[in-house]
Amino acid sequence: MWGEHRYSVRTTWTGDRGTGTSGYRDYDRSVTLEIDGKPALLASSDKPFRGDPSRWNPEDMLLSALSECHLLSYLHACVQAGVVVVGYEDDASGLMVEDGRGGGAFREVVLRPRVTVADASMTDAATAAHAQAREWCFIANSVNFPVRHEPTVVVAAS
Known part of the structure; x- marks a missing residue:
């Protein structure tokens, strides 16, 4: 139980609207966070930062x-x-x-x-x-x- 504990997460940006990051307003802040064996968590930035308020930030x-x-x-x-x-x-x-x-x-x-x-x-x-x-x-x-x-x-x- 003592010692180092390592954690890992796979973070995937899912907000490409077809033009990538061609401009600040041209992409979505949607992200999927995944850890093996656990349900995916849908995330984004906070609403004031152009994020989706229905997702975790x-x-x-x-x-x-x-x-x-x-x-x-x-x-x-x-x-x-x-x-x-x-x-x-x-x-x-x-x-x-x-x-x-x-x-x-x-x-x-x-x-x-x-x-x-x-x-x-x-x-x-x-x-x-x-x-x-x-x-x-x-x-x-x-x-x-x-x-x-x-x-x-x-x-x-x-």
Whole structure:
């Protein structure tokens, strides 16, 4: 389990409208992302960048990766802390700012997990487990902007 882990994806541009990239408005930003053994993901650029808003864009995927990585790390932290999680939802958001030169960067991501635990005695440990999850999250440890957490912990109805 320790060591290096390699990942691969096949990215295929499918947006040639017959004239290739003859002009900025002459091609579609459609992309298909494929990983062997997994369903293809249809992607594009974000709508402000002439993309298809019905497809996933890189910004969506980065935000989703941060949210999912925290979720999976958090569930593991809860198991180790003896916390029984019976529900988890996250309404995450991210802020990306353009730099005026054609580029830009994310400034921050805020994760807002709403965790449901089995018993009221688990509330404090469930809240504390977010710090451990942050330390374990590979994706959050790979970005150069803050990933903040605003968790809520509730107790399941009996």
